Amino acid sequence: MLDTAKRHELALLAAGQPWLPALLLAGRVARPIRKVPKLGWFVADPAVARQIYNDHVHFSIVSEGAAGHWWAQVIGDWVEDLFEGPGHTDLRNKVRDLFTLKHTDALVDRVIGPALREISHNLAAGRTVDIAERARVLVGRSVSDLVGMEPADIRALFTDGGCDGDEDEPFRILFDHVEELVNLGIGTMASTTLDPAVLARAQTLATKLSAAVPAAYARADGNTTLGRCRELGLEQDHAAGLAILMAVAGTDTLASCMTRMVAILHDSREQHALLAAPDRLPDAVREALRVTSPAYLVGRSVTADVEVAGRRLVAGEHVKILTWSINNAVGDFKISRDYIPETRQLWFGGGRHLCLGAQLVHSELSALLRALTADGRPFEIVERRYRRKVFIPTYETLRIRLT
Template sequence: MNWAVLDWEQRLYLTTHPFAYPLLRGLARRGPVVRVPGVGVVVSEASLARRVLMDGETFRKDGPGSPGDLWTPVLGPSVLLNMEGEGHRALRRRLTELFTPAYSDALCARVLAGPLADLAGRLAAGAEVDLVDTMRLMAGAVIGEVIGLETGGEAAYRHLFEQGERIVSMISLRTRRLSPDQVARAREVLDPLGDIAAKSYAAGDESTVMGRMRALGLSEDEARGAAGAFFLTGTETVATLVPRLVALLHDAGLLDAVAADRSRLDPAIDEAMRVTTPTPVMLRSVHRETDVGGVPVRPGDRVLIATHNCCRAYGPFDPDRPQPPELRRLWFGAGPHFCIGYPLAMAEIRLVAGTLLDAAPLTITGRAAARGVLIPTYRTLTVRRMR
């Protein structure tokens, strides 16, 4: 592999998934929808992917080969990740009120005030800062607040992040279900966190996320399951995005421009998410006969939405280019399963990115790709303020 001719995003994907990633990209060249024996029907076109995601009756998350196969043994039967139908709609209606933009902004501002002040101080002093380690701390602090962790501190927050990473790293792009041993290892992590969430839920303090879940009418089991789902799906997504956002802006020569005009930050975040695609694939199980892009599918078929292919079809990183409507944050899902944690993720990303941009001009002083993870990311990415 001639690493010199690859951009850093390609390097990250190839380091993390050296065999699956070339296969995934190769399928995009075969056509918008391809049936692959042993894998399923692979969708690599955004408008078709959106059609699948919007039709929760035909393409479901609770059948064979779906996310339910992965997460039900770990999280139980009643979390949004593995539900469909009226039960899913009822739970989602209650949870949607949980992370409003105003509440998410206030939660992140309160929880991250100290870590952000420390980050700003270190950058102002001219110190090198590893954004990977910084984001582990930030993401751990926010998810700790969500599940009701009473005693924090940097060591506790980093440990919390590492616990989630242990579970997610068991999964590859080819994983259909966890083995009994993997389920047991995941439960070793999640059961104590569920106990923390249940204690916060029982206290009923509506200033906490778990207390708000109780006030919204969720049962204790639903609150525990939701806390586990937030822990697994939200922590790494945010933590991996910020270093990659900074790297993309740096490599495109746009860091100073976005620092000078903050109206460009949200488009830059959306564009970074399109290019990095924090959810590179999504799974659905077919429940009734139909077709996808002219390819017939039958009940029991597995549909693999190659979100990364859908997103990368629109070219290299360019935050000044408007994204077409069929994308519309496809990396967060669409329709009945659009990520309800989106406002919380954006609040956290904006705050950390804003603090970094306040220290501009910045330069990257070193970086290396991570191995043994599910979401491609940097092992280290160090930045320093330029004098």
């Protein structure tokens, strides 16, 4: 029997893409690694996943079957160096300090602190808050700031400078825009080679997203990604590409986790355990990341024949690491669950491509949970709707109020 939290999670995945729950649940039988005709190798074992993430001789993120290949078609072949060449190590080293906990905690407090306090205030006053809508705005604001875009840039980009007093509207449009770009990834299971119509749409969306970059690049301070790119002498159009990649990597995934974390805390009744033991908040965040695993599948291509877990993988084949299946095999959401050495933080990938935004994610999810638990009372869900036909499944609406 499925419990309420799992039932909603599976329904949410199905609303995003109907075949997704079946794939991710069946994925467990792929442990450790299993070949599926026409699709390639499915990996459902944490140790094998890490072996692949750490093996840069036999596996690539930029060849057909992996995300870098998709991006190279949309924004140019130069991203291959950004993803896998010396440019990758160089850039990561030089922006590392922007992604430390000290920096991301400060960013969250400055950029979304007021909106989080408003959520606490509204809940305490007995009002209903739509967490799904709030998440889209919070994430849009924080990722834009991280990149080096000011609210005025986003406003100019999406509302011709005006927004009729609704300061959040440009960020809602930003979210929809990024999501449409991400959704073009639907249908890339067998191949990441884009058909001309999809490619044209992806390029149009990417161009729109980067339209504010020249001004921001010239002005952004060194404590932002664009500012750092300028100081490092990275060409402006490459900096624009990086800004798009950041926006895409950090928008849907984080908004999805935020909203689903709140729903799961309610559905599993674990919110009561959290209210009774507030020091377990970091565990609640880690558990939310584990069971939601918004980047549910990560692709790699085989660049040279290699043996993995006793199977022979041949150059040109694809590999799909089933992040969701691996992480969910551990068990249901429990805030009393300690760190699991076996899975570590596989929801953020592994090896040299380990998610750069991991600390920002922790800062943001923690701040949201503190805002929701500030009053000390549990909440109830008064309305929920899943978002339909999306690459990263999430809620369209999740309205909560304190009980």
